[in-house]
Amino acid sequence: MVGEKESSTVFDNFLFPKIFHTFRIAIHWKTLVIAFLAVVVICLAGRIMDLIFAAASSSWSQDGVFIRLWEAASVSFHSALKSLFAFNILGVAESIAGYFVAVGSIFKDHYIYCIIFCVIKLAVISVCGGAICRIAALQFARGEKPGVSEALRFSTKKFLSFFITPLAPVAMIIFIGLFIFLLGLIGNIPRVGELLMSVFMFLAFFAGALLAVIFIGAIAGFNLMFPAVAYDGSDSFDAISRSFGYVYAKPWRMGFYTLVALVYGAICYMFVRFFAFLMLLFTYWFLRLGILGDNSKLTAIWPGPRFWDLVGPSGLPANWTQSLSSFLIHLCIMIVVGLVVSFIISFYFSANTIIYSLMRNKVDNTTLEDIYVPFNKARTEPSVDESEPKETQ
Numbered sequence: 001m002v003g004e005k006e007s008s009t010v011f012d013n014f015l016f017p018k019i020f021h022t023f024r025i026a027i028h029w030k031t032l033v034i035a036f037l038a039v040v041v042i043c044l045a046g047r048i049m050d051l052i053f054a055a056a057s058s059s060w061s062q063d064g065v066f067i068r069l070w071e072a073a074s075v076s077f078h079s080a081l082k083s084l085f086a087f088n089i090l091g092v093a094e095s096i097a098g099y100f101v102a103v104g105s106i107f108k109d110h111y112i113y114c115i116i117f118c119v120i121k122l123a124v125i126s127v128c129g130g131a132i133c134r135i136a137a138l139q140f141a142r143g144e145k146p147g148v149s150e151a152l153r154f155s156t157k158k159f160l161s162f163f164i165t166p167l168a169p170v171a172m173i174i175f176i177g178l179f180i181f182l183l184g185l186i187g188n189i190p191r192v193g194e195l196l197m198s199v200f201m202f203l204a205f206f207a208g209a210l211l212a213v214i215f216i217g218a219i220a221g222f223n224l225m226f227p228a229v230a231y232d233g234s235d236s237f238d239a240i241s242r243s244f245g246y247v248y249a250k251p252w253r254m255g256f257y258t259l260v261a262l263v264y265g266a267i268c269y270m271f272v273r274f275f276a277f278l279m280l281l282f283t284y285w286f287l288r289l290g291i292l293g294d295n296s297k298l299t300a301i302w303p304g305p306r307f308w309d310l311v312g313p314s315g316l317p318a319n320w321t322q323s324l325s326s327f328l329i330h331l332c333i334m335i336v337v338g339l340v341v342s343f344i345i346s347f348y349f350s351a352n353t354i355i356y357s358l359m360r361n362k363v364d365n366t367t368l369e370d371i372y373v374p375f376n377k378a379r380t381e382p383s384v385d386e387s388e389p390k391e392t393q
Contacts, residue, residue: 130155133230233372
């Protein structure tokens with residue numbers, strides 16, 4: 001009996017298998033609908049901004065900034081995925097670095113566009129991502145499945161917390177860096193400047209150490225910020241404090257959980273993409289069987305899908321009816337692609353919500369079932385049971 005209890009306790013300490021619950025949560029239609037809503041809004045915002053900036057500038061690129069950002073993310077993501085399955089960790093790092101280099105180059109040329117687009121994207125993710133985290137938290141903690149409207153109401157009420165939390169570390173870095181910048185300005189004063197700069201250099205080093213702590217905590221703990229708000233109803237300060245604290249308290253455990261989620265997510269994504277590819281491929285081939293002749297009409301409208309390019313190459317419509325048909329088919333395919341991208345978003349927020357719960361359990365010794373529940377729906381029970389007859393004196 002003692003041996004069974006000890007073995008049970010040992011296996012209970014291995015919480016990482018709970019990360020494998022992510023697929024079931026992420027593939028649910030509620031989280032997919034919310035993620036798809038985010039994809040649609042962000043894509044529409046990007047395309048509208050491309051049209052507005054193109055109309056305002058004669059030298060605007062034909063592809064548009066949004067298309068370039070989308071292609072940079074897609075190329076880097078699939079390059080990192082291929083490197084991951086080839087066990088090329090250096091290749092994964094190079095793909096991620098290449099993405100930031102590409103985005104940095106785009107930001108340098110179109111910084112006003114990128115700032116506006118990032119604000120819009122963060123606002124959309126704050127609502128939709130927060131709602132997905134809330135659904136994942138309730139389902140993982142209590143087995144409850146809240147409705148889409150209920151999850152969106154929660155994220156809307158907590159919008160400021162979701163929106164400000166990722167920006168707060170950036171603001172702290174800029175604020176602390178400003179003091180080092182001012183010390184550098186003082187150094188421009190002839191003779192006296194370099195002396196003052198050297199005297200107060202220890203303060204600059206201290207500020208640099210704070211910047212390093214904030215930067216590492218923000219990068220490593222960024223994934224825990226939204227789940228902190230969704231799980232504990234935290235404000236921005238508490239969410240940052242929890243995410244930083246969990247990372248620095250148990251960094252290796254955090255890294256291990258993240259690695260498990262990354263590998264598992266890559267496998268799940270390949271399955272979802274393979275499913276979408278098969279769906280498009282079966283549809284295309286049976287259409288080819290139905291269209292008699294050399295299939296030139298179908299090829300002109302829809303050349304067919306590829307695994308790494310679900311949309312496929314562009315066709316060459318011969319007349320306006322084929323052009324309209326090609327557009328409608330392309331629109332349907334883009335919905336399928338949007339659902340695949342929605343799964344990535346849903347899996348990301350769901351997995352990090354579970355990781356947050358596991359880290360909170362190990363660091364704060366909080367049970368996995370403990371979750372914040374608003375009190376606005378609490379029922380007040382009567383103090384006297386009116387169904388019982390009153391005693392007569």
